[in-house]
Each structure stands twice: as C-alpha cells, then as structure tokens.
Amino acid sequence: MAIKKVRAHISPNEALLFERSSPGKKAYQLPELDVPAVDPNTALGAANVRSEIEGFPEVSEVEAVRHFTRLSTWNYAIDHGMYPLGSCTMKYNPRVNELVARTEGLAWAHPYQPESLSQGAMQVMAALESALLEITGMDAVTLQPAAGAHGELTGILLIRALLEHQGNPRKKILIPDSAHGTNPATAAIAGYVVENIRSDEHGLLDLAALEQSVDEDVAGLMVTNPNTLGVFESRIIEAAEVLHRKGALLYMDGANMNALVGIARPGDFGVDVMHLNLHKTFSTPHGGGGPGGGPVAVKKHLEPYLPVPRLKRVDGHLAFDYDRPCSIGKVKAFYGNFGVLVRALAYILAHGGNGLRNATMDAVLNANYIRKKLEPFFDLPYTLPNMHEVVFSDDRQARLGVRTGDIAKRLIDYGFHPYTVSFPLIVHGAMMIEPTETEGKLELDLFIDAMISIAKEIEADPQTVKTAPHSTRTSRVDEVKAARKPVLKWTPASP
Amino acid sequence: MAIKKVRAHISPNEALLFERSSPGKKAYQLPELDVPAVDPNTALGAANVRSEIEGFPEVSEVEAVRHFTRLSTWNYAIDHGMYPLGSCTMKYNPRVNELVARTEGLAWAHPYQPESLSQGAMQVMAALESALLEITGMDAVTLQPAAGAHGELTGILLIRALLEHQGNPRKKILIPDSAHGTNPATAAIAGYVVENIRSDEHGLLDLAALEQSVDEDVAGLMVTNPNTLGVFESRIIEAAEVLHRKGALLYMDGANMNALVGIARPGDFGVDVMHLNLHKTFSTPHGGGGPGGGPVAVKKHLEPYLPVPRLKRVDGHLAFDYDRPCSIGKVKAFYGNFGVLVRALAYILAHGGNGLRNATMDAVLNANYIRKKLEPFFDLPYTLPNMHEVVFSDDRQARLGVRTGDIAKRLIDYGFHPYTVSFPLIVHGAMMIEPTETEGKLELDLFIDAMISIAKEIEADPQTVKTAPHSTRTSRVDEVKAARKPVLKWTPASP
C-alpha cells in the first residue's frame, strides 16, 4: 500500500499558553500615555474595578509567535492539499482576496461613519449585490446574514413575513430527509414545525409526496439544489408550481451553487428565496470554521420584507434606507460580514462571467471523474448523474467491519483530508466527496489511488484501517470521553 | 532518552515545480493590453527573439501555493524554536519590521526619484546612521555594503585607500587563526597577502606575536571582538596601539556586536574601522541565507574614503553627495540594502538605548547559563569568561567515536537546530553555541536537557548518535556524493 503523498517527519510539541505563562513576561508595548493617568477606583468606583484576571496568560513575543506557528503545523489545510469535504466546497482561496480585504480605507471603515465618507465601501456592496443577482436570477438581495444558516433564518423569516402580511404565517416548513441539519434547525427558530418529506428512490424530491404534504398549513419547502447527493432536482419547476398553487413558497439552500453558477439560475426555476454561502461558492476562506457570508436573494414579492437597511441609489450616491415598514428588522448589527463581501467580490471580478462558468464546469467534471474511477470499488446507492459532488456508501466495506469513519481516518494516513462522513442521512454510511474545480488531475489521481488502496487494504487487513490514523502526531481521538465529562477550559493542575 | 520537543507526524511530499508542470496551466493573469500589441520580430529583429524557455515550469495558482507551502514545512526556523548557531546571532525577528519595510512609499521608492521626493527614505538612512554611530562610538558610517563580508571588503579598501594616500598601500593583512573565513577571503580580494597570527593559550590575540608581526608591510589587523570563542579581547587597546605605532590600522569584524551594544564601543577601544551585521545584531531576518546589511563605521581619518554617495544635510534637507574625490568609489549600485536598513532601524526604535543594553545583558546571561549547565558534560578548551556564545569541543565524545557533527545531527531528533559545527578552527571539534537574548529559560532548559541526554546516549549507544537524525523526513544527506558529480539543476529524465 504505497502512501505517496506524505512521509514521517518531526513535529513540534507545544504546551498551552497558560502552561507557558510566567509573571512579568510580555509581548506588548503601549505608547507612553500622553494624558494624565486616571485612578480606576476613583473613575469607576472601587466596586466596579476587577482584581487581576486569574489564570490569564503572560508570554513573550517570541513565545507567542512560536506558540501559534507550532500549533498551525498540526493542521491540515487547503494550502496543503485536496480537502474533499462534500457540501463544504473547499476550494482554493486566492491570496489577493486577503490583501484587498485589508485595504486601509475598507478595513478601518467604521459602520457609523458618514455615508458621504463611505461610498467606496458601499460601492463594494452594491457591486456584489448586482453580481449575485445576475448569478442567481433573483430580484433583490441582502448581504446582512453572516453565514448559510443565518441566511436560512433570514429567508424563512421573509417567507413568514410575507405570509403574515397575507394574513396567516402558517405552521409548517417541509424539508426533505436529505437536507442539511441547519434547515430544520432554522425552521424551528423561525417558529415553524418541521415536516420531513422522504426522498424518492433516486434520492430526489418525491413530487407525489410533496403534493400530498402541501396544504394551507405549509409555509414553504426548503430544498437544496443540487441536493446533498449532488444531483440536480430535475422537477424543481414542478415542485415550485405545487407550492405556489397552495400559496406556499420555495426556499433554496444555495450551499451547492458551485454546481450551477453560469449554468442555471434559481430565479429561473421557481425559487422564491435562497441563500448563498460566500465561503463556499465564492471562495472566501473557511478559516477553521468561519467567518462566512450568507446573502439572501429573493424574488420581487419578498423584497419589501428584507432586513434593514437596504442599499439604495440617491442622486448618484449610495445611501442606506432604513425606512422599510414591512422589513423583518435586523438579523445582525450593521450591514453584514463586510470583509467577507470584499473577498467574494474580488473572486467574482477575477473570474468574470466566463471564468465563473468554467469553474462550475470543472467542478462537475472533477466530481464525475472521481465517481467513474471509484465506482468499481465503492457502492454508489444513487446513480443519477451527479454534479459537483458524489456520495458513495460504505456498504461493501461495512460488510468487512470497516465504516465510512474508518476509511476517512485512513485517508489521513494517505495525506488527505477526509471526505464528509455520514451525511446526507439518506445514505447509510455516506462518503460524500466534493473535489471542487481547483484540484488538478495530479491531485485527483493521488486521491483516487489512495481510496482504491484503502479499499484493498480493507480486504487484506481491515484492522489497519479501523485503527487509523497511524502516522499523525495525534492518533484517533476519544470523542466519547470528551463528551462524557466535558473539560471545556484549562484549569491549573491542583498542586 | 526522553525527547520532549517533538514527535512524529505526517509531512507532505512534493515534486519539483518542473515535475508538476504541464502545458497550459497558469497561475497568472495580465491586465488586458491598453495599447496596440507589437510584433516582437519586427520590433526586436527575429534574431533577437527567443524560442520558448525550454523546461520552464507551468503550474496553476493553487499548485504554486501548495508547492511553496509544502516545501516550507520541511524547514526548521526561529519561528519554530531555538536556533543556537554560534556566530550567527539567530534571534527573534519582530514581525512589525516586515510590515514597515513594506510601507508603500518606502517599498516602491525608486533610487533615482528626485531627492525632494525621497526625504522620508533618506531620513530613515540618516536616523540609522546616527544610531549606529552612537552604538559603535565611531565617527562616520556607510550603509552601502550588503552583508558582513561586503562590509569587510569595504573596510579593507578604506584602509588601503588611506595608506595609498599616505604613499604606500602596504602588502599584508594580519588575521588571527580564530577568524571567520570571510576575513582572509576579503583581504585577498582587496589585494593583500594574508598573514595568520596564532592565538595564545587562552584563545586570545597574542600581543607578543602581534608586535613581532607588525612591520612596515602590514596594512592592518582584522580582529573579531568578542572573538569567535565569545571571549572579549581584553588587550584590544594595546593591540591598537601596537598597530597604530607602525602606521597600521585596526579592523574589527563586528559580527559579535550582540555582546557589546550598550556596554562597550569599538570607537572607544582603538578600532579604526568595523562592520556591523544588521542581520545578526539588529535582527533583520536571515531569510534562509540573506539578505543582510553590512554598514561600515570608521573613525574620522577614514571618512574621506567612504563609498559614494554620502548622505549630507543641506538647508534642512537631506541630499546625496557624490563629490568625494578620495572615495573608494561604489561597492554596490545605489545606496545599500535599504529594506534591511528599515528593519534595523525599526528594531533600534523599538528597543531604545536601554532596551538594546538589556538585550546584550540577556544574551550574555543566556550563554553563561548554558556554559554552566553543559560544562560538566562537554570539554571547554578555553575557559576565560565568555560573553554571548560559548564554544565546547567534542573531545570527550570523540574518544567514543562521536564527533561534533554527529551530536549536531542528533540535536535535530531532539527538536533543535544544531549549534555551529567545527568553527572556530582553533577548537578541535568545535561546538559553538549562541543562544541570543530572545530565548527564554524554558527553551534553554530544553536545549540543555537535550545536550545532556545526547552526552549520555553517546556513552550508552554511540551508534544512534552517529547515524542521526532518525526522525526527519530526510535522513542524513550524502554531501560527498553531491560534490563528486555535481547535479546543479533539474533536467528532464531521459525517456
């Protein structure tokens, strides 16, 4: 079993900051105070003044640099190699986007500075808005939500506001069983009851089931398209009609827009409201879990309900409009994760229309290539043409006692980040692989080799796979123990 | 043998760029040309136009990022831990210095832009000049030399110019046998014959030998102070007198100024000319071998000979003076490694006078601490008080067949960069350790532990040490093979 991508090397150990700390060490220097010092007790009242922050670290500058540098080396990252997490669209993050997000006038813009001195920042937002509208085919968009789930919440609140305005907010949101967990969680926060609808035997939305489920209590359907199997919901237009006929709305989870940009537009296939994940489709870096951006795009009928403020053009200038009586209000202070918006716009400007479309085509090609190469070795429970990702099941390997989670861990030994494990739930033992367009054939082939090699290992020596990873500085981590008696912060060892 | 600092982890493999290359891949995009294209054959003449650059790589942007990121992980660096290379002063490199060196108006300043539009850059140089004069106690300084050795050349040329002006450039430069290799190499380029003088039994300049050697043929003495044993040349003033009496000059190699800043000034102990290594004492990063900065400071009598241009103040403005008839000319185009000068000035500003002195004291303390802790385990051939570094010999270990080079390699397994091996030449099997002031006690103790542990290993199991390192992705490298039939570039494998 040739592991080609990695070999063993020394890796630095590092204690926690608190363990490195000792009194008096410092990594900062403040300017000399150019005004008289003020006695805290006098200014604030002694009762309001704290004693020292117990346990807070004290380290030198070189220790701080080394600390974070050493820790960083324990991470895998896109910059190290392919990161085929299905549904997460882990594509390359261009470095110029980091640079422009730090442009002085943008990075230091205060959200309350005069609009006359904010036109540049507002133009960035306006330019992104219009690009996203063109890409989605929708009529209006808010950039306020901070991530996908936040966009979902915003979108469902919009639906609710419209229906309420029509006299009845209704009670239920329909969600296919293949949906991401944020969808039902969102519906609940928006005050809706979730009703799951079972996917059909192809993993698609079951139109008949839908038709049966949609009644006067249904506010809308949340659908991911392409769905979490990576398959396009080919009857989406019919689904929209079913909903619309009953006064319900169609929400699209746009997490998988990387399969559609430049090819098909939700606004053209019946979607009323949708979110985009800027940190997926538009390549803003995931940063170990965030930040993101979750713009919500809507059709005209939902526009009056969008969060305040709305960007508008007045006499050739941009201004914020707070006078929006139907608005659902604010979902977040200020205007959104502006720094993320900058990066997303930079990505769009770099690609242009054609470039975006080419990216989509490459993403789909890459996923299909993987599918073709791995189909002989892994079970593919749903076989319709897939788009940007492909979902296998561990069925064949499970018979030998090896599960998707084990295969994932073994991939680590081969130098790859695992695929997404056990999602979507409609695939038993799911192995959800999304290569994205930014992987070249060299890297894809290495990944395919690794997967095939593991499949063979499982036949010859399942135990090696079940106990993987073997070559990392940290071997398999005991997650059960962590949850049993949670230790969520460092405390000094008792003496 | 507990290795505390490191453990094994996966490390990415990576091919050479040329091996990753394939036609048509690209990591760049140029702006659209806003002027008519020009036919190269017409404009340049077909005979002047090249065909494609054979073998030149073609990779995508993500491949380029990964390539260099992966390669970087194969390096040890200050940012990972202690780097106790004697004579190299591998101290922490503050990150703010990198930032300020990229200040737009400085980084993009063209050396020929009008002086009226260069005052900021010239002020940086002027400020650095005056700080270095205060630190060295000299009268004038040129910032033009690019590194220590370049400074040496400049300095010896200054001596030559002065002597020539006096009628006789003389023939010889005296150099102690403990000197760095650049000293004799420099003297030779400056057209001098090198005469080595043997150090005395304490490793110091042998004043009697010096007195004997200095005659009318001697242009000067190059001495490092503290010398390469880390010992201060306590009779430096007398040595200067011996030289001066015979019309010869004293050159000081300032590589070890980290032991003196704020404590003693070469200008106060008879030095006529010296260089500084900004990349040592003043913390500009070594960058895998450079760039550096090698300012040369002189006493008044050498000032007329300094390279052109000289910075001068005219009516409250700074200007370059090219009208220097006695000047040795230029040693480098333009004014020096300006970006390095910026970093050095930032370092000086951050520390201030007291901070610089404290750094010196800490550097000397750290070296003495190591000496005290390691003296029981390693032979210390010269025992005078040492300053910022300490030089052991492998004498005790060599008896068991283990040499300084082996111990150095074994240190790698313990997570440390080795000390300087086999220099200075007057110590047989030298182990030259310079911790610098930026190492804290935690790191020093780990290093000391590692050294002691290795000393014990050598007694129990010398073979392990002789074949080290064992835990790196690359095991001991065959340097002899590399030199035997040098392969200095990649060529495509014959098919």
Added chain:
Amino acid sequence: MLEACGVASSEELFAHLPEAVRLNRPLALAPGISEYEIVDYFRKRGDETANGYASFLGAGVYAHYRPVLVDTVVARGEFLTSYTPYQAEISQGTLTTIFEFQTMISQLTGMDLANASMYDGSTAVAEAALMAARFTSKGGLLVARTVHPEYREVLKTYAKNQGMPVTEFGYDPETGQADLNDLESKLNDLTAAVIMQSPNFFGVIEDVNRAAEIAHKRGALAIMGFTEAVSLGILRPPAADIVAGELQSFAISPSYGGPYAGIIATREKFARQMPGRLVGETTDTHGRRAFCLTLATREQHIRREKATSNICTNQALIALMATVFMSVYGKQGLRELAEQNLAKAHYLAGKLRPRFSGPFFNEFAVYADNPEQLNAALLEKKIIGGLPLGRFYPELSGAILLCATEMSKRAHMDRLAEAF
C-alpha cells in the same frame, strides 16, 4: 478526464438538466480581470472612504491598535484555509486555539465556560435570550434601553416568532444607567431573562449585580452584554448567568461592520443549552492530551430541529484574532490597555460637558447643541466626531456619543474639544 467520464465535452455533463432551467446566455458580468486590476479596484474604493480621518466613533465598534502578530498568525494557510475541525487528528492546531479561546473568555468574564464564537455580539445576545428561554421554559424578555439599539433590533427579530415578547425598560436620565426600578416593575414570573449591557450604549457602567439579583428573585436569568471587550481588562465581571458580547475590540478591524466575533459564556449548569461549537479536552489512543469538538448533540447536524441553535459556520478565524490579541497583551497588558483607554476618555470628557453622571470607561455622551452641525464642522478638520444620540434616542437629540481609545492622540482630542 473527459474520456474517463465518457463524455466529449464538459457541457455533456450538464445534458441531464431540464432545458427550462438552463441559462442560455453567458452571465452578464464583465470579463475576469487581473490581480493587479483587482488590487487597484479596491484601493480606489478604499480611497473613497474616510481614509486618513481621526475618529471618535465608538457605539459598538472601537478603534484599537491591531498588533502585527494577529495578521501574521491568521495569514498562515494552516489556519486560514482549513475547515471546521471535525477531523481532530489533523486539526489539533485549530482545536487547541479554540480551547485556549474558551479558557480566556471564561477567565475574562468570570464564567465557567464559553463557546467557540457566535456571529457577532448582536446575535450572541439574541441566542443567549433563546438559551435562557429554553432553560427557564419561560418566554418574556426584559431588555434595557441602554443596550445597543441594533442589538435590541436583532433580539426582536429572533424573539418574535418564538412567542417571546420583548419589553424594554428605561434609563435614568441623570446617570445614564438602566432604571432598575422600571425593571423591577416590569419583571414578572413569565420573564425568562433580563438583558443589559455594561458599559452600556452610553458608555456608562451598569449596576449589573443588583440587576441580576432583581432578576433572580423572580426566577429570571440575568444576561449581561458587552460591546467593548477592552473594558473587561479593568471592570469586575458581572454576576450574571450568561455573558454575551462582542470581541471586535480585540484586534478585529472595524471593517465597515464585520466580520466580528460574538461570544457566549455561562455557568456550568447551562452548558447543555449553549448554542454553537464547544471544544473539549480528551486523549488519543496513546493517552496523549488531545482536543475535539464536543457536546455535538446540542447542534444542528445531530439534533436538527431540536438543536440549541441553527448556527454552523461561526467566526473561527476572527476568534483566533482575538485569541492572538489576548496572548499578546496578556494579564498585565490588557489591564494597562484598559487604563490607557480610561485615561484618554476621561481626559477628553474633562474638556466637555458630559450628558450623564454615571461612571464610564472609554465612551461617554456629551451635550452638543447641534450634533449634525458640529460633526460637519469637524469633518472639515479631518475629524469624524461622535454619534448623534438622537438617531436612536429622540429624547437625546442634544447629545453626542464620543469614544477615545489608546489610539486617540491628545492633539486630536484637543482639536475636537475646541469645536464644541
């Protein structure tokens, strides 16, 4: 690759899409531009902002110096381009920094535990309210009018559809502190939580402990918010049940409103109601210390509609900025930093007519006859003045909110004061 896929062109891979959904024209977006042009474009946008002005705006977003180490660390691809650390064995870097973050936030707030970050302070406060409602099985929310107006708006958006009525209570027009009598009078047995912020929107320090006592008497939880994290370097942590706030002050650039990082910290007994990610300590198969995401059964990907929140992507990299900031300043530095802020603000306030008498940290309201006119005059001097309070509090239309930090230069403060 096309061949391996059995197609002649990539287009064929889309052949199964219904004709009706296809976009049969190119996107109407400009052609792609080069890196050089992108840099140019954003530089121009940056120049069309308040670049180069001195500013005394606070109001939830503060101008603090960002130590260079912060960007040095977050620029490392290993942090920047990694995903949520689900695969613990190759994510110990991120996991360890989050564990340190949780620890430092707990230490700062005096709470037992903290989560790995929320979107921002405003959503953190809203999620804290939902958390309180779940724990108390009650719905009423009492929020002080001294809480950041935008935070209150977000709270209302979140609470509206959960059957959670939001009631506001007033403030003392003299001190600028929340009116705890008003609070007491509005509190009832259906109240899930009392929500305050300290320093409050006017910069005034609230009597949070008394407020908490009052809340507890009726079985409500006390949620304490903050927008100015630097104040935690000097202010006694509140005796609250939940602390929810914004870390923007910790080396996170103002960036026209985001991305920032919210936090929720709380007592052990509320841990299972905590929204968002948590990192816990454990061991690997060799018994070595290791960290991993934990208590995931609270979260949407496991618990779906019963989750404590729908949050998935959070603000990890921004939280890392705050982590580096806290490491750089440390125990002593954060205190010194807070003292400098205190000194600067009190220097400036000393030259002006404060609107409120309550103690303040680095932000305070002052009388201004015509705030808009004043600000316009200041702009001429390349100074951005304060926030006219009338924007959010009609009754305070003669007052302006000013903020001074360690970055405020005395000369600028003097010039500002002259304009009054």
Added chain:
Amino acid sequence: MLEACGVASSEELFAHLPEAVRLNRPLALAPGISEYEIVDYFRKRGDETANGYASFLGAGVYAHYRPVLVDTVVARGEFLTSYTPYQAEISQGTLTTIFEFQTMISQLTGMDLANASMYDGSTAVAEAALMAARFTSKGGLLVARTVHPEYREVLKTYAKNQGMPVTEFGYDPETGQADLNDLESKLNDLTAAVIMQSPNFFGVIEDVNRAAEIAHKRGALAIMGFTEAVSLGILRPPAADIVAGELQSFAISPSYGGPYAGIIATREKFARQMPGRLVGETTDTHGRRAFCLTLATREQHIRREKATSNICTNQALIALMATVFMSVYGKQGLRELAEQNLAKAHYLAGKLRPRFSGPFFNEFAVYADNPEQLNAALLEKKIIGGLPLGRFYPELSGAILLCATEMSKRAHMDRLAEAF
C-alpha cells in the same frame, strides 16, 4: 539563571571587561517605542516620498507588478526566519527552492548552471569579472560604456586592487549599441573578459553574439549583464561565457535601491570558479532524493584566502521572491509579460523622438531639450519623468531615459508625451 551562573546580577558577567573599554553612560538613544508608534513613524516616512506618483524611471530598477503570492510565501516563518541551509536534513525547503532557482535561471539564460544568488547585479558583474580573470589567468577587463554606470563603478572598485585594469569602449551615437570596432581595437591578449549588458543602459539590445565572437578570438571570456530580467522572457539568451545580472524585475520591490538579487550563470567548465553558494542534488541514507549545499571548497569558510569570493550571506529570501515570481508566470506568462512591456514601451516611444535607432525592449532614450525642466513640469502633474542621461553621459545631456512596463497606464503615457 543568575544563581546558576554564580553571579548576583547580569552586570557581573561583564566584570572582566577592562575599565577602559566600558561605556559608562547609557546610550544616547530615545527610549523604546511601541509597535503602534513604529508603524506610525515609517508611515510618515513613506508619506514623505513619491507615494502616489506615476513613474517612468527604469535605469536598472523597474516597476513591475508583484504577484501577491510572492509575499505570501516569503512571509512564512519557515522561509523568513531560517538560516543558510547548512543542516540539510531540516532545510530541504530552502534547498529545494534554491535548486529550482538555479534551474530556472539556467533555463532563462541558456547557461549550464547558476548560483544561489549574489548581492545584486552590480556585484554579480564584478564577481563575474574576477571569475574570468581566475579562469583565464589574465587581468584586463574591457567594459562597454553602455553598461549601467553604477555597475561600472562597482567593477572598478573590485578590480582596482587585483591588478586588473578596466578599459571602457564606446558606443555608436546613432544606434546606441556598443561600438564593437572600438572593442576590437582595444582587445588584446591580456584581456580576461569583455563585459556588456543587453538590453544596455539605454535600453538598446546589443549584438552580444558578435561581441562574444570577438572576445573569444583573443582568448577573452564574454560576460553578458542584464538589469531588466523580464527581457529574458522574449530575448534570445546570449552566447556568452558568463551571464551576470539583476533579478529586481522579478517581484522585488524597488525599495530605494535594495535588497535585490544578483545572479551568475555560466558554462559547466567554469563551475569551479563560480562564486557564492550552489545547491546540488544527492540522496539521503535511504536513497531518497535530497539537496544540499555543494562545491563548498570554492567558498571562504573552507578555502579562506583562496576562495572564489568572500561572499557569505547572500540574498536568499529575495531570490526566493524571484523563484515564486517565475513559478507564477511560468513559461507562457513570462513571454506574455515581456510582450506587454514591449508593446507599452513602443507605444510611448511612438509618441516621442527616440534618441537611438537600435532595437529596444521596454526602455529607450528620447530627445528632450531641457530634461530637468521637463521633469520639473511633469512632477506638477504627479508624474516622475525619466532619467536625464547627462547625469552619466555628458554628451547625452539633451536626452532622457524612459521606461514603460505592464504597469504603465496608457493615460499616463499620453500625459507624459504631452509634456514634451
């Protein structure tokens, strides 16, 4: 630690220094300042320069776009804060990039091998001359007046004390090319090397191959210099014995004159005379490919006064910038970049009166009645004009040297042309 050292204070560790050498007062330097103030200080210095001007200066230093990846790579502590890679087992990152650098420079220059970098172009040319002298055991140096004037000055400084007379030969006042007849007439059997530069200081492309032929006839080596590395993307590499030049154009910021990176590339037979570091391929004890510094017996630390040069610290990190630049542009990009430079310069030249008739790449001399006055007028328009050639060539006082690169905008060029 003091205790372990057996001293009561650090001062004691200096007790052995003779009283006479000690500095008995504090250094007269200002107290240390904070990071914030340092950033402020240099920002102010930066604002006191030509920030924001369009510039048409070349003359050895060129304004090319620096791809963002370059700083991304060199900012990694693993490259930035490591030493010369003497310890190969933990320096394979640096060693591999240098090997790639040597390869790409060899490919670009058409030579057999290249070293790991010299201080800059000017010292590279000087060292190349010394190298030629060693190989030929001769001393005479013939250098064209079309070589960068500062390079010639450095050459003279280096050669002076080696008994190596430097003789200059002229140029054709029509074409701006070196006068090869003058060269031929000055060449003799004591000539070690003929030194030229192409494109030369006037931007004109030299007939390097004929010059090399001429040199070879008398047993001299041909050294070809360059200052504009981008020209190598389109110009045929010279049939020289040694190529010595400057890579500043490869993503190295002008930085008021340095740090840059010089290179020397040459033929196999001259390898052992090469100055500076070389990285070679080898294997580790497991037979895996590895790289290490090699042919160290040429170098000062082994060979001392017999070394090929005294160079030790070189320009490694700057060479890495060039390496990243070359990787980003690659084969096709470097060509395209060169073509854009060609087009821009020819566009601009088309609007002006070129001084010379020889073919040029991105730099050229034009007639200007009063260069100083012209430049002063341009400054008013926020344009930095060209270099008045009279500064270095009194006979060309009516000419100015202009340069256009891919960063020169048409609008600026038009405005420049209008001023003539």
